[in-house]
Amino acid sequence: MWRKLVNAVLLMPAFITAAATYVTAATYATAATVAYDPAPWLEDLEQARQVLLTKYANLEWAVFERQADLPGLFREAAQRINAAKDETEARAAFDALTRRLGDGHVRFKWPGQSSAGKSTAAGPCEALGYDAAAVAKPLAAFMPDYSPIDAGSAPEFPAGTVEAAGRRVGVVKIGLFSPYGFPDLCAAAILALQIPAGASCDAGCSERVDAWVSDRITRDLDTRLRALKAAGAEVLLVDIADNGGGTEWAEAAARMVTGVRLKSARVGFVRGAHWAKSFADQEADVRDAARHAGAKDRALLGRLADELAARRHEAESFCDPASVWQGERPACSWLGTGFYGSGLLDSADPKELRSKSWAADVFTPMQFPYEEGVWRGPLIVLVNGSTGSAAEQFAAVLQDNGAAIVMGATTAGAGCGHTNGGTPTPLKNSGGIFEVPDCVRFRKDGSNEVMGIQPDVFVGLRWQDGPRRRGLRVAEKLPSAVERAVESAQRQR
Numbered sequence: 311m312w313r314k315l316v317n318a319v320l321l322m323p324a325f326i327t328a329a330a331t332y333v334t335a336a337t338y339a340t341a342a343t344v345a346y347d348p349a350p351w352l353e354d355l356e357q358a359r360q361v362l363l364t365k366y367a368n369l370e371w372a373v374f375e376r377q378a379d380l381p382g383l384f385r386e387a388a389q390r391i392n393a394a395k396d397e398t399e400a401r402a403a404f405d406a407l408t409r410r411l412g413d414g415h416v417r418f419k420w421p422g423q424s425s426a427g428k429s430t431a432a433g434p435c436e437a438l439g440y441d442a443a444a445v446a447k448p449l450a451a452f453m454p455d456y457s458p459i460d461a462g463s464a465p466e467f468p469a470g471t472v473e474a475a476g477r478r479v480g481v482v483k484i485g486l487f488s489p490y491g492f493p494d495l496c497a498a499a500i501l502a503l504q505i506p507a508g509a510s511c512d513a514g515c516s517e518r519v520d521a522w523v524s525d526r527i528t529r530d531l532d533t534r535l536r537a538l539k540a541a542g543a544e545v546l547l548v549d550i551a552d553n554g555g556g557t558e559w560a561e562a563a564a565r566m567v568t569g570v571r572l573k574s575a576r577v578g579f580v581r582g583a584h585w586a587k588s589f590a591d592q593e594a595d596v597r598d599a600a601r602h603a604g605a606k607d608r609a610l611l612g613r614l615a616d617e618l619a620a621r622r623h624e625a626e627s628f629c630d631p632a633s634v635w636q637g638e639r640p641a642c643s644w645l646g647t648g649f650y651g652s653g654l655l656d657s658a659d660p661k662e663l664r665s666k667s668w669a670a671d672v673f674t675p676m677q678f679p680y681e682e683g684v685w686r687g688p689l690i691v692l693v694n695g696s697t698g699s700a701a702e703q704f705a706a707v708l709q710d711n712g713a714a715i716v717m718g719a720t721t722a723g724a725g726c727g728h729t730n731g732g733t734p735t736p737l738k739n740s741g742g743i744f745e746v747p748d749c750v751r752f753r754k755d756g757s758n759e760v761m762g763i764q765p766d767v768f769v770g771l772r773w774q775d776g777p778r779r780r781g782l783r784v785a786e787k788l789p790s791a792v793e794r795a796v797e798s799a800q801r802q803r
Contacts, residue, residue, distance in 0.1 A: 350739035351391045351400040357737055358404070358418075358744050359384055363631050365733045366746040367580050367726065368413055370644050371758045373634050376412060380635060383407050397740075404742070413760060414698050414724030415747040420740070434505075435496035438516055442493055445485035446552035449771075450692055452781025453788070456481065459541055464530035466492050471541055475789040477796070479690075480543025482534050487556025487563065487700040489523035499523050521677075524559055528678045531566060535684045545792050547690040551718060551771070555699025555727070561652045562675040564704050569686035570713040570802060571659070574652035575706065575759065577726065578645035578750035581625050584733050585646065585748065589622035592654075592671070599668035607666065614654050614672060621648060651703055651726075651751055688795035689714040692784065693763055694771045698722035703751060705763045710754035715798060717767035717784075717791040725760030726751040767791040 362369060362380070372378045390403035404418045448468050451458065458470035469482040485491060499522035505515060538546065548567055565572055579585045593615050600611035629642035650656040653674040660682050663669040669676035691705045691714045702721050708714035726749040735744045751759040769787045771780055 346394065346396045346400070348391045348394065348400065351394075351397075351403075352388060354737040354740050354742070355384065355387055355391060355404070357735070358407075361735050361744050361746060363635065365580055365582065365584075365735070365748065366416070367578065367645065367748050367750045368416075368758065368760050369631060369634055370639075371750075371760055372411060372413065373637060374639070375758065375761065378411055383410050386410075401740070401742070412723070413747070414722050415727040415745070417745055418737075419734075419743040419745065421742070433493075434500060434511060435493040438490075438496065438511060438519065440490050440493040440496045442491060444488075444554070445491035446483075446550075446554070446696075447485065447777075448481075448483040448549055449551040449694070449777065449780055450481045450547055450549040450784055451483065452777045453481075453785040454782065456781075459537060462533070462537065464534045464537075466495070466527060467531055467534040469534050469538055471538070471543055472785075472788070474545075474785070475792040475796075477544045477792055478542050479545045479547050479788065479792060480538030480541065481547045481549060482531075482538060483549045484531070484563065484701075484704075485553055487553065487560040487704060489520055489527060489557075489559075492523060492527065495523045495526050498526070524557075524677075525679055528559070528562060528566075528680050531563060532681060532684050535566065539685070543687075545688040545690065545795055546685050547692060547788075547791075548714075549692045550697055550701045550704060551692050551694040552696040553698075553701035554696065555701055555724065557700060558651075558674045559678060560700040560704040561707070562678040562680040564707050565660075565675060565682050566680050566684045568689055568708060568711075568713040569683035570711050571657055571682075572707055572711050572713065573657045574650040575703070575710070575751040575753060576656075577648040577650060578752060579621075579625065579648045579729075580733075580748045581627060581629055581644075581646050582733075584730070585648075586622050586625040588730055589618050589625055593618035593622065595671050596654075596668070599671060603668070607668075611668065611672075617649075617654070621646065645750060648749070651707065688792070688799040690788075690791045690795050691716045693718040693721050693765060695719050695773065696722060697763070698724035699727055702759055702763050706751070706753060706759055709763065709766070712798060712802065715767060715791050715795040716763060716765045717787060718765050718769050719771040720765065721763040723760050723762035725758060766794060 373380060387403045387407045391400050394400045394403065401420055408416050408418060451468060451470060453472050456470050456472045467482050467484065469480065472479050472481060496519055499519045503518055503522060505511065546567060561574060596611050596615040596618060600608045600615060603611055624646040629640060629644050631640055631644055633640050654672040658673045660676060663673060663676050691708055693705050693716060698721060702724060705716050709716050727747050729749055732745060733748050737744060753759055767787050767790050769783050771783060
């Protein structure tokens with residue numbers, strides 16, 4: 311269950327089925343000959359407004375921190391819809407609204423934009439959503455004097471070394487915190503799992519492939535970290551620039567690159583049926599595990615189950631957010647207080663949990679075969695304006711625990727995204743799907759992660775610069791980051 315619980319992905323999985331895509335596309339083809347009518351689009355706009363008021367986790371952030379004028383944004387969208395000449399311009403009004411809002415997990419998906427329903431003739435892994443183009447290319451590798459090491463058996467994590475501040479720095483690129491960026495590993499999984507060629511791969515089959523690839527990238531990252539140590543690295547730089555996110559694998563990866571026992575961020579949730587069901591399902595699993603556990607474990611699981619029941623009750627209570635629309639704080643708490651980015655526990659020793667059949671039910675990193683502290687030396691994390699979602703989760707948990715120095719530019723500010731498929735809302739008339747985040751991760755200082763991760767060492771990275779220029783900018787600031795990382799590591803001892 312936990313593989314799908316926290317799906318904090320900037321590159322969202324598709325929710326529109328092949329059948330729905332076909333029907334709505336046909337509808338648009340027919341509608342092309344009909345005169346444009348703004349009324350149905352205005353009705354959809356009002357539906358979108360109601361979604362923000364009932365399902366949007368970052369509602370208070372948008373109004374009181376982002377200082378977005380929500381009534382004004384919707385008035386502008388309505389004006390554009392009324393002035394539109396056709397449906398293309400009407401859709402553009404919706405998309406402009408989300409850009410102005412500035413939340414990476416809020417978007418409208420229109421018919422034809424989904425990759426769902428791809429024919430297996432295009433390849434079984436492509437049909438499952440695997441796409442190598444989703445993996446960010448290395449940035450730090452363009453620093454002068456960067457020396458790559460042999461890719462060996464872990465080509466998905468390019469690595470090398472560079473000298474800075476009199477120390478050898480090992481560099482590893484994590485281009486995506488998700489298995490879906492590695493179609494070659496998906497193909498290997500299909501062979502290893504003996505899935506017949508040409509056979510359809512249902513949800514259960516997809517989960518098996520996902521699990522196999524996730525386990526493989528975990529072991530390959532372990533291999534790459536050990537190779538950098540063998541190459542004489544004294545400091546590790548993890549390059550997650552342009553990494554658009556992924557899954558809860560980010561929590562396991564973070565624990566691999568530090569010897570600090572990390573504590574994960576507290577999660578806030580949107581009250582309503584979605585999270586009520588999630589807590590109820592988790593409670594049932596945990597209570598079932600408790601029935602088969604020893605006395606000590608039974609006490610822990612019983613306490614967690616009781617906490618889940620309390621969270622479920624909280625999720626079922628309603629907080630009227632209408633006052634937020636007027637720029638006033640609600641009298642109630644808009645978000646419920648959930649557990650952590652790592653599940654029901656914020657921290658745990660994987661060696662103590664490894665033998666427990668219920669380990670992943672309470673601590674999500676346990677679904678992966680990770681080893682804590684494969685790298686234990688000074689650590690730097692490189693980010694930029696296109697680092698988002700689960701990649702921000704990775705950087706934030708390391709920064710908040712004093713385990714890493716973050717260098718680069720302020721991140722995208724996507725924050726927590728969607729859990730268990732999220733709460734996508736089909737729009738009544740247009741065939742679009744409106745997606746908003748249903749969770750929030752709170753930083754150590756209480757701020758919402760959607761604010762973006764502020765670097766400890768700022769690098770003036772610009773999207774319009776080429777790879778070489780960006781590499782030069784990183785190299786210029788790397789000595790300062792190395793010195794700070796070394797000092798931080800010494801304080802941790």
